[in-house]
Amino acid sequence: MTTNMLFNKYGKQFNAGEIIFCEFEPGNSFYLIQTGRVKISKVVKDKEKTMDILGAGDIFGEMAILEEQPRSATATAIEPVTVLHFDRENFVTMMMSQPQLALKLLVVFSKRIYDAKRRLMILLLDDIPSKVADVFLMLAEKEPTYAHMREISLPITVDDVANWAGITHEQAAEQLNHWVKVGKIEIYSDRIFIRNLTEFKRIVAQKRKTEKR
């Protein structure tokens, strides 16, 4: 199939500012962006948070072909957007005729599995200091220079930490404030500065080692 034929069959257009799907809405199609940019956002504690900005060639909503779970975020068109959209019905046809797309999806799934497992590892730790420390590590690991890194400034808030660690805002705040007091970290309105990542690596490594017996 040519791109044009594909678009005639599976194409959809959205105007600037238009909503593509809404958080918690049931849905069973996923999207490949042809042109334009798409904002992925979530409402967290009465605030809308941008999770990601996607562009041509990116896919989103792909979890819908896996799970009967509602959308985990809202997708809106930042500018006029054209997408191809697929569901379980046309999925195999689509993948067979567009192997690049299948491969792209495979890469996305690989990354998602890793991210989800990494997140699970945090949640499986059983005390708050190691959970919070491991949130720092998880985010820092994404930096290419992680291995030699001493200090890092992470663009996260207390709520983000609580959310990643699966603990309450109060628990996260208490732990973070303690580390502020002893000079290990600094908290700003939009980021957290970590003075010495090695200390947090040690906290987590110690914990995992004792759990391993």
Next chain:
Amino acid sequence: MPITRQYAAGSIIYFAGDIGEDIYVLQQGRISLISTSLDQKEDIKEDVRRGEFFGVKSALGRYPREETAQVLADSRVLVFKLAEFEQFALKNTRIILQMLKVFSSQLRRVHKAVRELLGEHGVNDSSLELVRVGEYYFKAGKTDYALYAFNAYLKNYPGGPLAERARRLAQLVKEGAEYPLDLPDIVEEMQQKELALRTGKIAQQIPQDYETDQAMPDFSTAGMAPTAMVQEVPDLPDLPPPADLDLPLPDFGSAPAARTAEQEYNRGLSALATQNFQEAQHCFEQALSLAGGSDAALHEKILFELGRTYLKLNNVRAAVEKFSEQLRSHGRGTLARKAMLQLAEIYERARDFNRAVTLYEKAAQIPPNDREAQLAQKKAVQLRGMK
């Protein structure tokens, strides 16, 4: 072109934590993948099957190897560079599809575990969250988004407990009105309306007369008045825990699952409320086939309502099956007592007083000792005399 490499027994192809972009296929020999469980408590060993790919995820996702690939017996391995693998995969789409299937089931399992650890809302709460997101957008002045969310609710859950609220809010948005300040708390409203959907219109209409069924003789003689039922039934300690049903693997080739279990369930409730029992049966059966183990509460509700729908359709045997299945899977569920009472009543009508008495007694023991329990106790005493 991929190259062939020989490994001697005892050697290591890669270690967990290594960065590597090669992807392997075992051609001959024996190789084991050794990883640590996510809670770090145990080592997991898994043999690679002949012809199987390994090292795919970490190479594609560009993250460190999660496992150590150890050679147990002299082996011959096909080694792809990332680019070679991509070329190969593009020409062998079926292989990508197979991998997608494996990956997606892994991903689903991990997601399920994350959700469970976070104690996140089951499917049931997500319809509420949809309205809540709409209300957020309404308050934030993003009325287009608000309208979209309310309409999405109404489209997916037309007979849902928050339909009235969503409809009202959508209307207000269209009129350009302000967000109303007199709205009841959304969680309370949902609970009340759900209760009304189940009990008010439906639950008290316990069928008066069944047609003769071969398995259950003589139903028409015992025209008992319907028992009033109270909603709150907490856990019963000595019954089996709910079964953890696993989700079926996704089958990309299958027909589209256009609706979720919850949607079908809500459609079923609406159909029941409008006495459209055939439709209700269809919806609940669909819901049952879609419902996964991640939401035990929903699974229980579907079984219960399906049982009641069969009763309405005079299919007593199927009803008995569903109520029994519900009790087997969700013996401590919130609807356990109600299912027991339904069964008790069925047996009572069938003049099988032994079973009826046993069930009434069991139902009466489930706390709290409220009116429903007392009624069950009364029935048990009353029927004991008839045994």
